[in-house]
Amino acid sequence: MQxxxxxxxxxxxxxxxxxxxxxxxxxxxxxxxxxxxxCDTSNCGACVVWMDGTPVKSCTVLAAMASGxxxxxxxxxxxxAGLDQVQRSFIRCHGLQCGFCTPGMLMTARWLLDxxxxxxxxxxxxxIAGQTCRCTGYENIVRSIRHAxxxxxxxxxxx
Amino acid sequence: xxALPGATDVPTPMGHGPMLRKEDAxxxxxxxxxxxxxxxxxxxxxxxxRSPHAHARILSVDVSxxxxxxxxxxxxxxxxxxxxxxAWMPTLSHDVAAVLATDKxxxxxxxxxxxxxxxxxxxxxxxxxxxxxxxxxxxxxxxRRALDPDAPVIRDDLDGRxxxxxxxxxxxxxxxxxxxxxxxxxxxxCDLLYPRVHPAPLETCGIVADLxxxxxxxxxxxxxxAPHTHRMLYALIAGIPEHKIRIIAPxxxxxxxxxxxxxxxxxxxxxxxxxxGAPVKWTEDRSENLMSSxxxxxxxxxxxxxxxxxxxxxxxxxRVLADHGAFNGTAQPSKFPAGFFHVFTGSYDVKAAHCRVxxxxxxxxxxxxxxxxxxxxxxxxxxxxxxxDVLSHDLGLDPAAxxxxxxxxxxxxxxxxxxxxxxxxxxxxxxLTLALEMAGYDExxxxxxxxxxxxxxxxxxxLMGIGISFFTEAVGAGPRRTMDILGLGMAxxxxxxxxxxxxxxxxxxxxxxxxxxxxxxxxxxxxxxxISPDDVELVQGDTDQTPFGLGTxxxxxTPVSGAAAVMVARKVRxxxxxxxxxxxxxxxxxxxxxxxxxxVAGDPAAGRTIAQIALAAHSDLDLPDGVEGHLxxxxxxxxxxLTFPFGAYICVVDVDxxxxxxxxxxxxxxxxxxVRINPMIVEGQVHGGLADGVGMALMELMAFDDDGNHLGAxxxxxxxxxxxxxxxxxxxxxxxxxxxxxxGAKGVGESATVGSPAAVVNAVLDAIGVRHADMPLTPAQVxxxxxxxxxxxxxxxx
Numbered sequence: 011m012q013x014x015x016x017x018x019x020x021x022x023x024x025x026x027x028x029x030x031x032x033x034x035x036x037x038x039x040x041x042x043x044x045x046x047x048x049c050d051t052s053n054c055g056a057c058v059v060w061m062d063g064t065p066v067k068s069c070t071v072l073a074a075m076a077s078g079x080x081x082x083x084x085x086x087x088x089x090x091a092g093l094d095q096v097q098r099s100f101i102r103c104h105g106l107q108c109g110f111c112t113p114g115m116l117m118t119a120r121w122l123l124d125x126x127x128x129x130x131x132x133x134x135x136x137x138i139a140g141q142t143c144r145c146t147g148y149e150n151i152v153r154s155i156r157h158a159x160x161x162x163x164x165x166x167x168x169x
Numbered sequence: 170x171x172a173l174p175g176a177t178d179v180p181t182p183m184g185h186g187p188m189l190r191k192e193d194a195x196x197x198x199x200x201x202x203x204x205x206x207x208x209x210x211x212x213x214x215x216x217x218x219r220s221p222h223a224h225a226r227i228l229s230v231d232v233s234x235x236x237x238x239x240x241x242x243x244x245x246x247x248x249x250x251x252x253x254x255x256a257w258m259p260t261l262s263h264d265v266a267a268v269l270a271t272d273k274x275x276x277x278x279x280x281x282x283x284x285x286x287x288x289x290x291x292x293x294x295x296x297x298x299x300x301x302x303x304x305x306x307x308x309x310x311x312x313r314r315a316l317d318p319d320a321p322v323i324r325d326d327l328d329g330r331x332x333x334x335x336x337x338x339x340x341x342x343x344x345x346x347x348x349x350x351x352x353x354x355x356x357x358x359c360d361l362l363y364p365r366v367h368p369a370p371l372e373t374c375g376i377v378a379d380l381x382x383x384x385x386x387x388x389x390x391x392x393x394x395a396p397h398t399h400r401m402l403y404a405l406i407a408g409i410p411e412h413k414i415r416i417i418a419p420x421x422x423x424x425x426x427x428x429x430x431x432x433x434x435x436x437x438x439x440x441x442x443x444x445x446g447a448p449v450k451w452t453e454d455r456s457e458n459l460m461s462s463x464x465x466x467x468x469x470x471x472x473x474x475x476x477x478x479x480x481x482x483x484x485x486x487x488r489v490l491a492d493h494g495a496f497n498g499t500a501q502p503s504k505f506p507a508g509f510f511h512v513f514t515g516s517y518d519v520k521a522a523h524c525r526v527x528x529x530x531x532x533x534x535x536x537x538x539x540x541x542x543x544x545x546x547x548x549x550x551x552x553x554x555x556x557x558d559v560l561s562h563d564l565g566l567d568p569a570a571x572x573x574x575x576x577x578x579x580x581x582x583x584x585x586x587x588x589x590x591x592x593x594x595x596x597x598x599x600x601l602t603l604a605l606e607m608a609g610y611d612e613x614x615x616x617x618x619x620x621x622x623x624x625x626x627x628x629x630x631x632l633m634g635i636g637i638s639f640f641t642e643a644v645g646a647g648p649r650r651t652m653d654i655l656g657l658g659m660a661x662x663x664x665x666x667x668x669x670x671x672x673x674x675x676x677x678x679x680x681x682x683x684x685x686x687x688x689x690x691x692x693x694x695x696x697x698x699x700i701s702p703d704d705v706e707l708v709q710g711d712t713d714q715t716p717f718g719l720g721t722x723x724x725x726x727t728p729v730s731g732a733a734a735v736m737v738a739r740k741v742r743x744x745x746x747x748x749x750x751x752x753x754x755x756x757x758x759x760x761x762x763x764x765x766x767x768x769v770a771g772d773p774a775a776g777r778t779i780a781q782i783a784l785a786a787h788s789d790l791d792l793p794d795g796v797e798g799h800l801x802x803x804x805x806x807x808x809x810x811l812t813f814p815f816g817a818y819i820c821v822v823d824v825d826x827x828x829x830x831x832x833x834x835x836x837x838x839x840x841x842x843x844v845r846i847n848p849m850i851v852e853g854q855v856h857g858g859l860a861d862g863v864g865m866a867l868m869e870l871m872a873f874d875d876d877g878n879h880l881g882a883x884x885x886x887x888x889x890x891x892x893x894x895x896x897x898x899x900x901x902x903x904x905x906x907x908x909x910x911x912x913g914a915k916g917v918g919e920s921a922t923v924g925s926p927a928a929v930v931n932a933v934l935d936a937i938g939v940r941h942a943d944m945p946l947t948p949a950q951v952x953x954x955x956x957x958x959x960x961x962x963x964x965x966x967x
Contacts, residue, residue, distance in 0.1 A: 027290065034289075043206035044199015046422070048371045049455040053884035056371055084199035097197040101189055104853050108683025109196030110371040110422030116197065135892040142884070144371050144423045145683050147856035148892040 184696020223877020678718020699765015
């Protein structure tokens with residue numbers, strides 16, 4: 011079947027099997043390997059991307075379901091002005107080690123701060139509760155997201 | 170407007186100190202390159218048909234329909250491999266393991282057929298076209314029944330094998346220990362299970378195998394923590410000359426020991442590439458990872474601790490039944506079949522100790538040494554720290570006081586323990602004291618008493634518990650005379666080349682899986698040469714580009730390869746001295762090293778930096794006779810001993826006795842890993858290990874039913890800790906340098922995974938006032954323990 015998916019602002023038309031998963035469309039067909047696959051069962055969240063502005067686990071979304079929609083992946087975070095603040099804060103606060111969960115964590119973090127610019131620690135922990143990290147014990151991921159929130163607040167306040 | 174806090178607002182140190190990671194720039198952009206990201210022209214995809222049975226005879230395998238699938242390019246069975254002598258492969262523990270089953274399947278999830286197809290979906294489709302006829306056999310699931318006279322014999326492939334016994338191994342002085350126990354005032358005993366768990370790195374195992382038919386060169390991109398060991402294994406198993414094999418470990422999405430061994434999927438992919446002439450990719454799915462690749466632990470332990478009536482520990486005696494699964498495939502120094510379990514006397518000064526470990530085969534996946542265990546020190550540390558609490562419980566003493574009274578004293582180091590280790594350095598009381606202060610231990614005990622009194626008065630509310638563990642690890646294997654893997658001594662090489670403009674490339678044999686080697690190793694060289702770590706590039710994970718060495722596991726990168734990096738940098742520095750002397754027209758002995766320069770003693774203005782020296786070393790400068798130009802060196806580091814990191818952990822939990830739910834409220838961790846090269850990275854390593862401990866203590870479990878069905882075969886059932894189960898960790902540090910490591914560093918990558926489970930378990934049991942219950946302390950297990958009937962968690966509840 012033919013699908014039309016806009017990924018990070020670029021429209022792609024592809025002939026795909028109806029069963030093709032979105033994560034495999036992104037990785038194998040479009041070469042966007044920043045989105046990772048980790049579990050099959052929607053538990054780990056390494057595959058989180060946005061679809062029409064909402065985080066989804068792309069291992070549990072068919073590519074066909076993304077047809078006509080806008081998908082944003084980790085490759086779409088960096089803008090003309092450089093890295094997104096969540097990317098900068100993850101580096102600054104050592105919010106990643108092996109880097110495998112990182113793209114999914116970043117996409118959730120960006121979504122959280124877009125909807126709640128000043129989240130509490132509990133709100134941050136709840137936001138990433140559907141995602142697994144095996145390296146950081148979550149501590150520095152939480153710190154990274156708080157750091158990003160503070161940085162964006164000080165920037166907005168100064169603007 | 171003030172400057173935004175950004176990625177570069179921490180200054181780069183000249184050497185050791187906090188430094189942001191070099192590797193992060195690619196990872197935050199999604200530009201890491203993991204094995205499944207590798208895509209080669211014409212690449213095919215592999216998939217594995219696995220056994221649904223734990224134990225069954227294979228009567229027939231019909232692959233004709235699969236072979237007819239239009240997208241299938243090759244179907245490989247055990248018979249295909251047998252024709253090439255590849256149906257079985259040697260393990261890292263002097264056993265053999267099936268690559269693809271020929272005679273029997275011996276665990277659920279064992280590899281039976283490998284299909285190569287044009288895409289990953291077609292490969293999976295073809296698996297459903299394969300017909301395998303099995304004759305089910307009774308399985309051995311309970312390790313404690315494996316040696317029963319009527320137990321089915323699992324390894325009838327081995328000549329003369331009539332039982333499921335793998336090995337007996339002992340350490341310590343049995344007679345001396347028995348004597349201590351015979352005269353002790355108190356002996357406490359306890360049966361403890363360290364259940365089967367899984368390292369479950371977020372990236373599963375995978376490979377892209379690419380045999381060039383013209384050059385005969387095999388290029389393997391694979392998730393391997395030990396590229397050079399794998400190269401030799403491919404040479405030994407597949408008969409490909411070792412110089413025609415190149416192993417590339419790209420970015421690895423977590424290893425934790427899961428990616429040390431050689432798996433059937435790897436070899437099948439190589440054979441698939443040989444047969445098709447195309448590159449073959451195989452990526453495990455999560456269930457395959459949990460069901461078939463290296464599990465961890467599965468130690469059934471009977472512990473005995475002898476003491477005086479006031480709590481002075483005199484001796485430890487342990488019997489262990491080790492479930493090794495269907496093949497003995499543990500990845501550890503070959504002379505130590507129980508790994509380093511014999512460091513089970515932990516942090517205490519005991520008169521005598523003895524352990525006997527018996528390994529058995531069962532109808533479960535092979536493995537056992539993984540999940541940041543430091544070669545079974547997880548089991549040892551859990552045992553001794555649980556036994557100290559059992560003793561404290563039996564004597565009615567405070568577990569902190571019992572530990573403090575029995576800890577080794579600083580003046581006892583180097584300390585020769587009862588089982589033969591020589592602990593290198595430590596100041597244990599200082600570390601425990603700091604942890605108790607950070608936790609506010611006395612105040613916590615008061616709060617606990619109030620909470621318990623309120624609960625007992627009203628029957629409502631929650632209980633709280635405080636758990637302590639004090640661990641000692643032995644990491645950085647190891648001295649080549651006593652430690653080897655398949656005959657390969659555990660020494661690691663390093664090569665350092667300084668370019669004419671003063672930047673450097675360091676090549677090492679170890680391989681990061683997230684530990685930040687690109688940053689830490691650059692800092693090591695930067696510190697030794699007085700150049701910026703930004704000017705040092707690390708090459709790792711490519712056997713064509715790096716010197717030989719055994720890889721990264723058992724917390725050995727810093728103790729062994731890190732030491733190699735120091736030594737090779739010091740070699741370069743000494744060569745630079747000769748060049749500098751020629752430049753300054755003085756004798757090398759007249760120069761002294763000062764803050765990154767060789768300068769004339771007494772005349773600090775006359776000096777040369779490494780960059781100046783490097784350029785001169787490549788120039789037409791007249792060098793003394795016998796001194797070659799350029800500025801580089803190689804070395805092999807053979808560690809004189811292991812390093813012995815240690816730490817004091819205190820966990821505070823709240824337990825709802827009505828539901829059995831335990832919540833970790835606080836966790837204080839004071840680690841002493843000697844000199845910290847990059848404290849930020851060290852703390853990150855500790856954070857991750859503490860989460861492992863919470864996971865194993867409360868959630869993680871691979872149990873089996875009577876038929877050998879794996880009950881933890883997905884993340885729906887194998888529960889990993891999330892952000893909600895983990896508290897905000899409270900870290901502290903003490904620094905006791907290792908006397909034999911060239912910069913005083915010790916390994917730290919596994920410390921928290923080793924030390925933390927006992928603290929969590931001790932805390933939960935302290936809350937509910939129960940002497941012992943086995944991990945994981947799920948709500949159901951805690952509730953049962955409160956009722957006085959905890960279960961064995963490793964077998965399905967009947």
